Amino acid sequence: MKSRIAIFSISLILISVYFIPVWRIDLEAPQYPEGLGMNIWINKITGDLNTINNLNHYIGMKSIEPDSIQELKIMPYVLAFLILIGIVVSISSKRILLLGWVLFFIILGIAGGVDFYLWEYDYGHNLSPDAAIKIPGMSYQPPLIGTKELANFTASSLPDAGGYILIAFGILSVLILFYELKFKKN
Amino acid sequence: MKNQIFLNKGLFLVFVFILILSGCGKKTQGPLIESDAPNKVYIEPGKYDEFYAFVSGGFSGQMAVYGLPSGRLFREIPVFSQNPENGYGYTEETKPMLETTHGFIPWDDSHHCELSMTDGVPDGRWLFINGNNTPRIARVDLKTFKTVEIIEIPNSAGNHSSPFITPNSEYVVAGTRFSIPIENKDVPISSYKDNFKGAISFLKVDKNTGEMGIAFQLITPPFDYDLSHAGKGPSDGWFFFSCYNSEQAHTLIEVNASQKDKDYIMAVNWKKIEELVAQGKGTEMPTEFYHNKYEDKTHSAKSEIIKKVKTLKPEDIAGNIFYIPCPKSPHGADVDPSGEFIVGGGKLASVIPVFAFSKMVKAIEGKEFEGEVAGIPVLKYESVLSGEVKNPGLGPLHTEFDDKGHAYTSCFVSSEIVKWDVKTKEVIDRIPVYYSVGHLLIPGGDSKKPYGKYLLAMNKITKDRFLPTGPELTQSAQLIDISGDKMKILLDFPTVGEPHYAQGIPAEIISKNSQRIYKIEENQHPYVTKAEKDARVERKGNEIHVYMTAIRSHLAPDNIEGVKVGDVVYFHLTNLEQDWDIPHGFTIMGNENSELLVMPGETCTIKWTPKTAGMYPFYCTDFCSALHQEMQGYLRVSAKDSNVPLTFSIGKKEQ
Numbered sequence: 001m002k003s004r005i006a007i008f009s010i011s012l013i014l015i016s017v018y019f020i021p022v023w024r025i026d027l028e029a030p031q032y033p034e035g036l037g038m039n040i041w042i043n044k045i046t047g048d049l050n051t052i053n054n055l056n057h058y059i060g061m062k063s064i065e066p067d068s069i070q071e072l073k074i075m076p077y078v079l080a081f082l083i084l085i086g087i088v089v090s091i092s093s094k095r096i097l098l099l100g101w102v103l104f105f106i107i108l109g110i111a112g113g114v115d116f117y118l119w120e121y122d123y124g125h126n127l128s129p130d131a132a133i134k135i136p137g138m139s140y141q142p143p144l145i146g147t148k149e150l151a152n153f154t155a156s157s158l159p160d161a162g163g164y165i166l167i168a169f170g171i172l173s174v175l176i177l178f179y180e181l182k183f184k185k186n
Numbered sequence: 187m188k189n190q191i192f193l194n195k196g197l198f199l200v201f202v203f204i205l206i207l208s209g210c211g212k213k214t215q216g217p218l219i220e221s222d223a224p225n226k227v228y229i230e231p232g233k234y235d236e237f238y239a240f241v242s243g244g245f246s247g248q249m250a251v252y253g254l255p256s257g258r259l260f261r262e263i264p265v266f267s268q269n270p271e272n273g274y275g276y277t278e279e280t281k282p283m284l285e286t287t288h289g290f291i292p293w294d295d296s297h298h299c300e301l302s303m304t305d306g307v308p309d310g311r312w313l314f315i316n317g318n319n320t321p322r323i324a325r326v327d328l329k330t331f332k333t334v335e336i337i338e339i340p341n342s343a344g345n346h347s348s349p350f351i352t353p354n355s356e357y358v359v360a361g362t363r364f365s366i367p368i369e370n371k372d373v374p375i376s377s378y379k380d381n382f383k384g385a386i387s388f389l390k391v392d393k394n395t396g397e398m399g400i401a402f403q404l405i406t407p408p409f410d411y412d413l414s415h416a417g418k419g420p421s422d423g424w425f426f427f428s429c430y431n432s433e434q435a436h437t438l439i440e441v442n443a444s445q446k447d448k449d450y451i452m453a454v455n456w457k458k459i460e461e462l463v464a465q466g467k468g469t470e471m472p473t474e475f476y477h478n479k480y481e482d483k484t485h486s487a488k489s490e491i492i493k494k495v496k497t498l499k500p501e502d503i504a505g506n507i508f509y510i511p512c513p514k515s516p517h518g519a520d521v522d523p524s525g526e527f528i529v530g531g532g533k534l535a536s537v538i539p540v541f542a543f544s545k546m547v548k549a550i551e552g553k554e555f556e557g558e559v560a561g562i563p564v565l566k567y568e569s570v571l572s573g574e575v576k577n578p579g580l581g582p583l584h585t586e587f588d589d590k591g592h593a594y595t596s597c598f599v600s601s602e603i604v605k606w607d608v609k610t611k612e613v614i615d616r617i618p619v620y621y622s623v624g625h626l627l628i629p630g631g632d633s634k635k636p637y638g639k640y641l642l643a644m645n646k647i648t649k650d651r652f653l654p655t656g657p658e659l660t661q662s663a664q665l666i667d668i669s670g671d672k673m674k675i676l677l678d679f680p681t682v683g684e685p686h687y688a689q690g691i692p693a694e695i696i697s698k699n700s701q702r703i704y705k706i707e708e709n710q711h712p713y714v715t716k717a718e719k720d721a722r723v724e725r726k727g728n729e730i731h732v733y734m735t736a737i738r739s740h741l742a743p744d745n746i747e748g749v750k751v752g753d754v755v756y757f758h759l760t761n762l763e764q765d766w767d768i769p770h771g772f773t774i775m776g777n778e779n780s781e782l783l784v785m786p787g788e789t790c791t792i793k794w795t796p797k798t799a800g801m802y803p804f805y806c807t808d809f810c811s812a813l814h815q816e817m818q819g820y821l822r823v824s825a826k827d828s829n830v831p832l833t834f835s836i837g838k839k840e841q
Binding site: 050058132133 | 737738739763764765766812813816
């Protein structure tokens with residue numbers, strides 16, 4: 001019973017991820033003391049995108065166009081599916097469903113990470129041969145998570161509020177699964 | 187002002203001569219380093235000043251913005267003078283700002299800054315400044331630090347007594363320094379007393395937009411109206427104008443306007459007059475004056491010619507206008523923070539008269555008049571006087587106040603600042619300044635709420651204060667610490683032009699609203715180019731319109747062909763940047779206008795008329811980026827009869 005309420009609650013909390021950014025990439029440079037930032041939501045990218053794109057053209061990086069990123073179109077449905085299944089799990093008491101739900105989320109998390117890494121790799125390495133600034137051997141891939149020096153910029157890639165909610169959700173759902181499997185064997 | 191300077195420089199020499207004769211002519215000044223002055227004015231790199239100081243440029247026609255206490259110059263805001271540095275007065279958008287009934291006037295003599303006020307305290311929204319020579323008032327928007335409005339003052343000829351403001355920015359005023367025939371006409375100068383009048387204009391300020399409009403003009407006797415200040419607190423509703431030349435002289439004013447022991451401060455009940463005007467009093471007279479307004483949305487100014495003005499004669503406003511005798515040739519007419527005391531700065535007087543508003547009201551009720559001038563009652567001096575500051579110094583000009591009941595008066599001739607108690611009229615302290623101080627500034631010092639920490643003395647003579655630069659020297663400002671009992675000099679710094687009056691305000695009130703960019707999506711300029719793909723060149727007869735964009739680090743288009751001799755080319759440059767502090771510049775070889783300096787999101791236009799066929803390079807004049815030097819292009823000009831088609835491009839690969 002307690003587990004079902006918990007599953008129901010964390011599923012509902014996931015709705016907040018529609019309204020806050022999930023990830024952020026922050027850039028700092030000597031001439032940008034106020035910083036430049038890019039906020040990745042599940043369906044859009046906000047922040048100083050124009051300025052970042054304009055600066056990136058010097059190194060031949062592709063312009064980041066949210067409209068052409070498929071993930072931003074799919075993610076809202078995936079999240080809705082996750083929430084929906086969570087509610088179904090909380091209503092039915094099928095443990096196998098719970099297991100499936102948690103595994104789905106974990107796979108989703110890993111897939112998301114891999115996708116984000118590939119996306120960053122593509123933008124960081126696929127540079128125009130006509131770029132004005134070419135540094136031999138230099139690529140501009142921001143870190144998956146953490147901080148890295150890229151030319152005059154210090155780039156940091158970290159979860160935003162929505163990302164922390166997703167991480168918390170992941171931990172809680174695993175804990176609930178353990179609780180269910182360990183103490184309620186009967 | 188110039189005349190007064192000559193007069194006072196003359197007096198100064200006489201005074202120095204006397205000092206030398208009496209053997210005490212040597213001024214001494216101890217080293218500052220023992221004091222804590224360096225710490226008080228040192229602002230750590232990257233840290234901000236406590237106050238903004240807006241200092242008029244005098245004959246530069248502009249206004250300078252400094253930080254206090256550091257004295258660092260942040261910016262010179264072009265107001266009445268063309269400024270090739272950023273194209274003000276040269277661009278098609280800003281040329282209308284300098285239009286007047288006398289034509290396009292590229293210069294003026296800007297004297298007095300006045301901040302907009304709410305409840306008698308500077309609110310940091312707008313700043314008004316007068317053009318003395320071709321009578322005008324300008325308004326600067328303090329979100330953008332741009333001149334957004336200039337209005338010409340008809341029937342005026344030397345807008346000196348201006349643009350002082352009422353406690354809730356209801357009105358700014360414009361009293362004329364030169365009386366002239368109204369309306370201006372061809373008469374013998376010797377008919378001065380019969381034909382000349384002094385016009386005092388009240389300009390209504392829109393409380394939401396700040397826009398000015400001439401509400402009414404008072405047509406008064408032909409004196410020289412010098413300075414003014416509005417009443418506040420108990421005296422709110424009144425305005426006080428100092429005037430000299432009550433002798434009504436028209437030649438050798440230096441002597442002929444200095445004959446009487448007393449001139450006047452004119453007290454005007456503007457609230458009552460406002461009611462009378464609302465009831466239909468006054469005469470609408472035909473006239474002509476320009477009203478020039480700049481709009482942020484279109485990044486453009488437009489001129490409007492207004493053809494009438496409401497005037498009121500003394501008899502129309504009887505009971506609401508009075509003269510207070512004031513010794514002698516007064517300059518400042520300054521009202522203390524409480525609103526009870528009005529201080530006259532009699533340049534040639536040996537005392538500083540302090541008038542009491544409550545006594546003035548009683549004197550008016552009791553009809554304590556000593557006579558009248560042109561139907562305007564003259565109050566008895568003693569009936570209005572609260573007291574005189576004895577032996578203040580020579581040539582008292584202008585008074586500002588602190589928040590502890592003290593007044594500070596600049597003394598031009600004896601070159602000092604005198605601190606005195608407003609209630610007791612006792613002189614408390616005095617400090618020499620270098621040299622011959624004109625106006626003073628205490629942040630909020632003419633408001634209900636002075637910030638009595640610093641005083642800025644704006645000096646007319648600099649001489650040996652800085653490294654010499656030939657005969658033409660900068661003028662000098664001196665920062666004085668007034669937080670303690672004794673005034674202490676902290677800092678000398680050079681100024682732009684010749685400062686007259688200035689205003690100071692806590693920095694935070696303005697800095698928090700300061701705009702960083704113009705949003706490109708809000709740009710409604712008729713020739714805006716909002717995206718590089720729309721950059722183009724169009725021909726309309728012999729007019730060529732270049733819709734050009736700038737973004738780091740290219741101008742688009744950057745190859746233009748098919749322009750012919752005889753064409754008039756308009757470059758409409760839109761800066762597509764939306765990033766803080768990334769302006770782009772533009773110029774082309776042989777450009778007889780100025781350059782352009784275009785802020786992020788802004789569109790500016792420069793007109794260029796090529797005279798001979800050939801190749802004309804253009805480039806960005808602001809070092810915007812690492813590839814700024816590459817931000818360039820070519821415009822090909824062909825002979826008048828050539829058949830080169832009009833083409834434009836950017837980034838076309840070589841065949």
